[in-house]
Amino acid sequence: MSILIIAEHDNTSLKPATLSTISAAKAIGGDIDILVAGAGVDAVATQCAAIDGITKILTVDSADLSHPLAEALTPVIVKAADGYTHILAPATSFGKNTLPRVAALLDVQQISDITKVIDDDTFERPVYAGNAIATVKSSDAVKVITVRGSAFDAASAEGGSASVSALDGAEGLGVQDKASFVSQELSVSDRPELTSASVVVSGGRGVGSAENFAIIEALADKLGGAVGASRAAVDAGYVPNDYQVGQTGKIVAPDLYIAVGISGAIQHLAGMKDSKVIVAINSDEDAPIFQVADYGLVMDLFEAVPQLTEKV
Amino acid sequence: MKILVPVKRVVDYNVKIRVKSDETGVELANVKMSINPFDEIALEEAVRLKEAGTASEIIAVSIGPDKAQEQLRTALAMGADRAILVSTDKAIDLGGVEPLAVAKTLKSIAEKEGVDLIIMGKQSIDDDSNQTGQMLGALLDWPQGTFASELKLDGGKASVTREIDGGLETVSLTLPAIVTTDLRLNEPRYVKLPDIMKAKKKPLETLSEDDTGVSFAPRLEVVKVSTPPARSGGIKVDSVDALLDKLKNEAKVI
Numbered sequence: 001m002s003i004l005i006i007a008e009h010d011n012t013s014l015k016p017a018t019l020s021t022i023s024a025a026k027a028i029g030g031d032i033d034i035l036v037a038g039a040g041v042d043a044v045a046t047q048c049a050a051i052d053g054i055t056k057i058l059t060v061d062s063a064d065l066s067h068p069l070a071e072a073l074t075p076v077i078v079k080a081a082d083g084y085t086h087i088l089a090p091a092t093s094f095g096k097n098t099l100p101r102v103a104a105l106l107d108v109q110q111i112s113d114i115t116k117v118i119d120d121d122t123f124e125r126p127v128y129a130g131n132a133i134a135t136v137k138s139s140d141a142v143k144v145i146t147v148r149g150s151a152f153d154a155a156s157a158e159g160g161s162a163s164v165s166a167l168d169g170a171e172g173l174g175v176q177d178k179a180s181f182v183s184q185e186l187s188v189s190d191r192p193e194l195t196s197a198s199v200v201v202s203g204g205r206g207v208g209s210a211e212n213f214a215i216i217e218a219l220a221d222k223l224g225g226a227v228g229a230s231r232a233a234v235d236a237g238y239v240p241n242d243y244q245v246g247q248t249g250k251i252v253a254p255d256l257y258i259a260v261g262i263s264g265a266i267q268h269l270a271g272m273k274d275s276k277v278i279v280a281i282n283s284d285e286d287a288p289i290f291q292v293a294d295y296g297l298v299m300d301l302f303e304a305v306p307q308l309t310e311k312v
Numbered sequence: 313m314k315i316l317v318p319v320k321r322v323v324d325y326n327v328k329i330r331v332k333s334d335e336t337g338v339e340l341a342n343v344k345m346s347i348n349p350f351d352e353i354a355l356e357e358a359v360r361l362k363e364a365g366t367a368s369e370i371i372a373v374s375i376g377p378d379k380a381q382e383q384l385r386t387a388l389a390m391g392a393d394r395a396i397l398v399s400t401d402k403a404i405d406l407g408g409v410e411p412l413a414v415a416k417t418l419k420s421i422a423e424k425e426g427v428d429l430i431i432m433g434k435q436s437i438d439d440d441s442n443q444t445g446q447m448l449g450a451l452l453d454w455p456q457g458t459f460a461s462e463l464k465l466d467g468g469k470a471s472v473t474r475e476i477d478g479g480l481e482t483v484s485l486t487l488p489a490i491v492t493t494d495l496r497l498n499e500p501r502y503v504k505l506p507d508i509m510k511a512k513k514k515p516l517e518t519l520s521e522d523d524t525g526v527s528f529a530p531r532l533e534v535v536k537v538s539t540p541p542a543r544s545g546g547i548k549v550d551s552v553d554a555l556l557d558k559l560k561n562e563a564k565v566i
């Protein structure tokens with residue numbers, strides 16, 4: 001078996017989701033190589049070469065790949081994929097956007113968002129918002145897979161000494177004029193990344209306003225955690241879209257998840273129910289969130305959260 | 313401009329699903345079925361483009377059982393001009409018609425109809441694959457704006473604002489193109505009774521798997537479908553101090 005992992009990075013550093021994808025690859029077994037495609041990727045390639053258990057880093061360095069547009073990356077990945085039995089990418093917005101294009105060109109039915117490796121062709125993946133787990137066995141010659149980061153531990157970023165070389169024959173493959181990057185608005189924060197934080201404090205509709213979210217942030221900061229939100233809070237404009245935890249937002253599984261003013265819709269539970277310890281703070285004692293919470297506190301959040309922040 | 317909007321018949325998003333006791337799939341008998349919510353957002357966006365005079369015709373297409381006519385009638389009531397059902401007896405949630413086969417089928421319809429824009433849901437809420445739009449983009453060699461929260465058309469270009477992990481990103485696409493919808497693109501309208509009556513007279517064409525020339529044979533064998541381990545509800549504590557005590561001394565997470 002030989003596995004190619006598509007690195008997710010910003011041309012400066014590797015995204016942690018890639019390390020979880022590597023752990024999934026190790027569970028499959030075989031040689032593991034990493035493709036680093038971008039513009040000015042030397043630092044990322046060096047970082048990848050140091051990851052434990054990797055054989056080879058393949059780089060494609062081109063100004064055409066300065067932004068990870070699926071239209072530009074797909075021909076590069078298809079070229080790199082030649083000879084591999086498995087192509088893996090993280091199930092992040094990057095991997096979800098790009099990998100199905102690769103699968104279609106390889107005429108492969110992709111397996112999305114795996115949470116467990118059974119063997120080299122059989123995998124578990126959640127369906128129906130995580131209310132059912134499907135075990136699927138692929139009959140395709142090549143397996144194209146995205147990996148749910150929260151389901152696999154991060155591989156060690158140190159101890160490896162993989163070789164680094166440029167991918168042969170990749171010149172010009174990223175050239176295309178159908179899609180172009182215009183702009184981005186990224187949330188800037190000193191807090192840990194939501195999907196890899198060990199503590200997440202999330203607010204829901206009950207928080208009431210963007211200003212009130214300050215009490216959620218204060219608790220998260222005290223605990224060294226990330227801030228999340230329910231769809232209702234995002235739709236109401238309290239916080240940006242990238243805070244959303246749920247079936248269609250981010251999937252998290254921290255050691256501690258504190259849900260504040262969140263009722264607990266199925267779609268939200270799908271994004272956090274694998275957390276190790278769940279705390280719910282809500283004034284409505286019948287809120288469904290209490291059915292999954294290890295510790296429930298029926299209390300007004302404006303009273304409970306500041307108290308908790310002070311005493312923790 | 314012609315717009316194609318694929319719509320999928322799925323279990324209504326409010327239904328708490330049940331895994332079949334023999335672990336072969338999810339119970340669909342006597343369960344409320346609806347249009348996949350993301351597809352409803354796609355339809356709404358297409359209808360708004362028609363109302364604004366940008367689009368000339370909206371074609372709704374579904375691949376599924378004959379009963380998917382219900383969802384296509386709803387699409388017609390929302391404002392699609394005509395509908396196509398590719399009828400199949402195979403499952404469309406798990407172990408049957410898969411995203412790659414759907415993308416190939418949609419490709420053949422898009423080419424035959426000569427559409428300029430395809431707006432579709434980013435994922436269906438049954439198998440949650442999030443693949444079909446991207447696969448269709450690759451097969452047609454069209455650009456894609458996935459997870460869209462805003463769509464603007466200007467001349468031969470589409471400007472799409474996308475919801476990505478770090479925030480928002482805007483890309484410019486040369487038409488023809490594919491847009492997949494995220495939750496915040498719009499709020500779909502409620503269908504009014506007169507529109508439902510009018511929709512009954514709109515054309516709905518039925519095709520078979522053979523008509524499309526695409527094989528619906530699955531590539532993935534569903535070995536089993538199981539219920540995830542249930543989280544046992546925990547305990548209620550009566551004060552912040554009691555909560556802190558539990559977190560420190562019992563759960564040991566802080």
